[in-house]
Amino acid sequence: MAAERSTGIRKRTWRVFSMIKEPTGTAKKIEDGNYFVVHEHHARHLHYDLRLERDGVLKSWAVPKGIPESFGEKHLAVAVEDHPLAYRTFEGTIPEGEYGAGTVRIWDKGRYTTLHWDDEKIEIVFYGQRLNGHYVLVRFKRAGKSEWLVFKASE
Numbered sequence: 834m835a836a837e838r839s840t841g842i843r844k845r846t847w848r849v850f851s852m853i854k855e856p857t858g859t860a861k862k863i864e865d866g867n868y869f870v871v872h873e874h875h876a877r878h879l880h881y882d883l884r885l886e887r888d889g890v891l892k893s894w895a896v897p898k899g900i901p902e903s904f905g906e907k908h909l910a911v912a913v914e915d916h917p918l919a920y921r922t923f924e925g926t927i928p929e930g931e932y933g934a935g936t937v938r939i940w941d942k943g944r945y946t947t948l949h950w951d952d953e954k955i956e957i958v959f960y961g962q963r964l965n966g967h968y969v970l971v972r973f974k975r976a977g978k979s980e981w982l983v984f985k986a987s988e
């Protein structure tokens with residue numbers, strides 16, 4: 834373990850990554866990338882957009898009530914089109930008449946790790962300023978083909 838850690842620190846000189854302490858107390862390496870952002874989007878209706886960097890794009894969901902910060906709440910998340918990676922740092926005003934017109938602010942940002950990802954279910958760990966810990970996105974088929982539920986997986 835100690836040997837692994839010192840190798841990690843040497844690598845830091847040529848490759849940027851973070852050593853992040855997980856709740857279990859084990860150190861975990863997060864590779865470059867794997868960023869997430871949650872945009873607070875004051876459009877016709879206030880909503881939040883969850884965006885996860887994956888396969889060179891930002892996988893995106895519109896979340897009307899925002900991502901639950903505590904265990905026990907399940908919020909609707911509607912899958913929307915992938916966004917370009919560069920959109921991760923966007924804040925500003927989308928002009929009237931354009932798609933999503935209104936103001937966009939970053940509500941949270943950080944890195945995440947993937948525990949599981951398929952077409953039906955996604956399990957990730959957020960390392961954000963507001964969002965931290967194990968989260969699940971699961972398809973909510975009864976509601977429609979783009980509908981998912983997002984919730985915190987544990988206390």
Ligand code: MN
Nearest residue numbers: 874882895933
């Ligand atoms: Mn939006």
